[in-house]
Amino acid sequence: MRLSELVATLTPATFTIVALVMFVLVFVGVAVRTLRPAARAELDAAGSMPLDDDGPGDREQRS
Amino acid sequence: MSRTETFRYDDDIVRKFMVATLVWGAVGMLVGLWIALQLAAPSLNVAPYFTFGRLRPLHTNAVIFAFAGNAVFSAVYYSSQRLLKTRMWSDKLGRFHFWGWQAIIAAAAITLPLGLTQGKEYAELEWPIDLAIAVVWVVFAINFFATLRIRRERHMYVAIWFYIASIVTVALLHIFNNLSLPAGAFKSYSIYAGVQDAFMQWWYGHNAVAFVLTTPFLGLMYYFLPKAAGRPVFSYRLSILHFWTLVFLYIWAGPHHLHYTALPAWASTLGMVFSIMLWMPSWGGMINGLLTLRGAWNKVAEDPVLKFFVVGVTFYGMSTFEGPMMSIRSVNALSHYTDWTIAHVHGGALGWVGFMTFGMIYWLMPRLFQTELYSKKLATLHFWIATIGIVLYVVAMWAAGITQGLMWRAFDETGRLQYPDFLQTVNRLIPMYWVRALGGSLYITGTLMCAVNMWKTWRKRPAQYEEPEITAPALDDSHEEDLRHGAAPPAGALARVAQARFHRKWEGLPRLFTILTVVAVLVASLFEIIPTFVIDSNVPTIKSVKPYTPLELYGRDIYIREGCYNCHSQMVRPFVDEVVRYGDYSKPGEFVYDHPFQWGSRRIGPDLHREGGRRSDVWHVHHFRNPRSTSKGSIMPAYPHFYSDDIPWDVIQDRVDAMAMLGVPYDATALHDASGLAHAQAKQIADAIVQQGGPAGLQDKEVVALIAYLQRLGTDIKVDQPAEAAAPTPTAMTTEVK
Numbered sequence: 001m002r003l004s005e006l007v008a009t010l011t012p013a014t015f016t017i018v019a020l021v022m023f024v025l026v027f028v029g030v031a032v033r034t035l036r037p038a039a040r041a042e043l044d045a046a047g048s049m050p051l052d053d054d055g056p057g058d059r060e061q062r063s
Numbered sequence: 064m065s066r067t068e069t070f071r072y073d074d075d076i077v078r079k080f081m082v083a084t085l086v087w088g089a090v091g092m093l094v095g096l097w098i099a100l101q102l103a104a105p106s107l108n109v110a111p112y113f114t115f116g117r118l119r120p121l122h123t124n125a126v127i128f129a130f131a132g133n134a135v136f137s138a139v140y141y142s143s144q145r146l147l148k149t150r151m152w153s154d155k156l157g158r159f160h161f162w163g164w165q166a167i168i169a170a171a172a173i174t175l176p177l178g179l180t181q182g183k184e185y186a187e188l189e190w191p192i193d194l195a196i197a198v199v200w201v202v203f204a205i206n207f208f209a210t211l212r213i214r215r216e217r218h219m220y221v222a223i224w225f226y227i228a229s230i231v232t233v234a235l236l237h238i239f240n241n242l243s244l245p246a247g248a249f250k251s252y253s254i255y256a257g258v259q260d261a262f263m264q265w266w267y268g269h270n271a272v273a274f275v276l277t278t279p280f281l282g283l284m285y286y287f288l289p290k291a292a293g294r295p296v297f298s299y300r301l302s303i304l305h306f307w308t309l310v311f312l313y314i315w316a317g318p319h320h321l322h323y324t325a326l327p328a329w330a331s332t333l334g335m336v337f338s339i340m341l342w343m344p345s346w347g348g349m350i351n352g353l354l355t356l357r358g359a360w361n362k363v364a365e366d367p368v369l370k371f372f373v374v375g376v377t378f379y380g381m382s383t384f385e386g387p388m389m390s391i392r393s394v395n396a397l398s399h400y401t402d403w404t405i406a407h408v409h410g411g412a413l414g415w416v417g418f419m420t421f422g423m424i425y426w427l428m429p430r431l432f433q434t435e436l437y438s439k440k441l442a443t444l445h446f447w448i449a450t451i452g453i454v455l456y457v458v459a460m461w462a463a464g465i466t467q468g469l470m471w472r473a474f475d476e477t478g479r480l481q482y483p484d485f486l487q488t489v490n491r492l493i494p495m496y497w498v499r500a501l502g503g504s505l506y507i508t509g510t511l512m513c514a515v516n517m518w519k520t521w522r523k524r525p526a527q528y529e530e531p532e533i534t535a536p537a538l539d540d541s542h543e544e545d546l547r548h549g550a551a552p553p554a555g556a557l558a559r560v561a562q563a564r565f566h567r568k569w570e571g572l573p574r575l576f577t578i579l580t581v582v583a584v585l586v587a588s589l590f591e592i593i594p595t596f597v598i599d600s601n602v603p604t605i606k607s608v609k610p611y612t613p614l615e616l617y618g619r620d621i622y623i624r625e626g627c628y629n630c631h632s633q634m635v636r637p638f639v640d641e642v643v644r645y646g647d648y649s650k651p652g653e654f655v656y657d658h659p660f661q662w663g664s665r666r667i668g669p670d671l672h673r674e675g676g677r678r679s680d681v682w683h684v685h686h687f688r689n690p691r692s693t694s695k696g697s698i699m700p701a702y703p704h705f706y707s708d709d710i711p712w713d714v715i716q717d718r719v720d721a722m723a724m725l726g727v728p729y730d731a732t733a734l735h736d737a738s739g740l741a742h743a744q745a746k747q748i749a750d751a752i753v754q755q756g757g758p759a760g761l762q763d764k765e766v767v768a769l770i771a772y773l774q775r776l777g778t779d780i781k782v783d784q785p786a787e788a789a790a791p792t793p794t795a796m797t798t799e800v801k
Contacts, residue, residue: 018590022586023311023312023315023337023340026307026311026583027307027308027311030303030304030307030308031304034300034303034304035300039300040300043299043300043303044299044300046218046220046299047295047296047298047299047302048289048295049146049216049218049220050142050145050146050220050222050285050286050289050290050295050296051289051290051293051294051295
């Protein structure tokens with residue numbers, strides 16, 4: 001089947017479905033990857049990055 | 064081990080953006096208060112420059128691009144340097160970005176009251192300013208991405224991801240929605256027409272909400288909230304899911320602004336499904352933000368910064384629940400075109416964007432001015448007074464929206480519209496408009512308190528700001544080497560994923576990461592946009608629909624210039640009540656020559672798509688001079704300049720030529736003597752006005768062009784008279800055209 005034929009068979013409704021399937025696949029991929037136990041330690045460490053820096057104000061903790 | 068390097072952060076640029084945030088915030092909100100009062104008391108319209116239709120774009124542009132925009136830049140410049148452990152790549156580009164952006168805002172503040180506008184919501188600025196925006200944005204992007212390259216921190220914290228997504232997506236949105244053909248120094252026509260223009264516009268409009276008002280503020284939240292709370296975000300892994308789901312979902316949701324319009328049904332279904340799915344990651348983000356404060360709630364009681372953040376994040380949750388709900392078609396049928404939308408955006412704008420900004424400002428002030436905050440009490444007072452302001456505002460607008468929505472569709476027992484006069488549904492709202500103005504005033508009072516606090520804090524600053532030296536190990540390429548020559552061979556993508564290597568790499572590499580984000584956004588956009596452009600059946604042609612005459616075209620330009628679309632829709636939805644009230648519902652094929660489309664988003668006045676022939680010419684003459692003379696209690700502005708200003712005959716040919724270049728099929732006469740045609744039609748209308756007992760001598764005046772346009776509206780297809788349409792075909796659940 002040529003590509004142009006394939007595109008021609010796509011109706012708007014198919015677009016919707018293709019879009020939905022694509023999204024779900026990507027989401028599952030990201031979720032699996034992020035929630036793997038192996039990622040835990042590394043990501044939890046990354047989570048405290050904002051607190052590592054030390055500007056003049058932070059040391060004195062004015063607020 | 065790599066060598067240690069020393070450097071200093073550039074906080075001067077953050078100070079600049081922070082001050083600009085507050086200054087423009089106050090200006091934008093004051094204009095907002097002014098237009099709110101205009102709706103309650105129309106005498107506050109000062110024609111020609113300061114009418115509702117011209118000031119409302121000024122308000123929206125000022126609060127979105129000036130207030131929120133500068134707030135985003137403050138957050139980006141402050142937190143990126145610290146998260147990446149480096150000074151910004153170029154101080155000069157940073158200054159160019161700052162002054163360029165302020166110049167653009169000033170240009171907006173001047174051109175919008177002058178009526179120079181593209182007539183598309185939140186994209187009103189004319190093409191020269193659009194070009195300037197593109198240049199400044201690119202400079203900002205260059206500086207930002209170059210800073211990523213020189214970073215000393217391997218992992219990019221999630222806030223940075225949100226910034227990257229925002230920077231690239233805003234560039235895309237801005238460029239594609241603003242493609243237009245200039246027809247003069249400050250006049251252009253969108254290259255898209257009708258349905259396609261609407262589609263582009265709301266692809267843009269919705270994603271401006273996403274990538275100007277949401278993702279950068281989430282970046283802000285993920286940095287400043289942990290800072291203020293003194294503890295890391297509740298779940299970093301949740302924040303990663305939050306990021307990717309938002310990036311993949313948001314871009315699809317735009318068509319939900321166009322339910323029941325002439326947009327094809329499949330597209331609005333797509334918009335609805337994805338909007339509802341958005342609810343999930345948004346609440347994940349809210350919960351993540353709030354739980355960051357677990358065990359620190361006692362701090363919230365003392366610290367105005369945390370107070371602002373907690374309520375801000377709560378409003379994020381509220382708006383992201385309300386939004387998906389409003390995108391459900393049956394809810395949207397009620398809420399659309401009413402003040403419910405205004406309530407929704409202000410929950411988001413005042414609560415989420417505003418409070419996150421103020422929280423950040425109060426947190427930054429002592430650090431940037433290197434002295435204690437002038438008054439914590441005043442900041443706390445600001446918090447409370449603004450919170451009460453939001454509640455009054457939002458509740459008043461909910462009430463107004465639902466009231467008006469229900470009144471529009473109410474039938475009495477004899478099957479007639481219960482409120483046939485549109486004004487009945489307007490006048491009921493006036494008390495709520497006063498409450499809204501009160502709520503808004505309270506919010507602005509808070510903003511002014513913040514300004515006082517900033518001024519006084521600034522006065523206490525040290526003679527010379529301390530610029531401490533920071534030391535950090537340089538980042539070399541070893542981590543990439545690591546990946547390339549690691550112990551375990553990266554045998555295939557799956558194995559690499561399993562070993563946590565692959566993702567380390569793509570989250571660590573700005574280029575790859577950016578490309579992935581762009582792909583996510585682009586693929587989604589293309590999926591959305593391409594079908595509307597390539598599938599002919601989406602916009603069935605209607606033979607009887609012809610281009611506007613030269614005079615009508617100029618009248619349409621006046622309509623755009625005055626911002627009539629801020630109060631009037633041109634889109635009759637296929638509901639029984641609308642068909643009875645306005646006439647036959649709108650078909651996609653009727654808009655093929657509408658560059659730009661003027662469907663509108665709020666009906667402060669009645670829909671005008673079937674206005675042609677509804678009133679006599681002379682009625683319009685009296686109405687524009689003083690709407691109260693024909694319509695008692697009307698809140699429409701008076702337009703005295705329509706009677707004093709002459710039609711500039713010499714520009715008409717240029718406008719027709721520009722339209723012809725966009726593919727509008729004008730005939731030879733129009734292409735050679737547009738102004739002659741326009742003169743003749745103007746004379747005809749002026750004579751008719753005299754015959755109907757109106758004033759003489761109007762044939763050169765703008766009012767004639769506008770009347771020509773209004774009398775043409777919606778007349779190209781055979782229209783049923785509203786009275787005969789008492790039992791229209793049941794079309795309420797579909798927009799498909801037979």
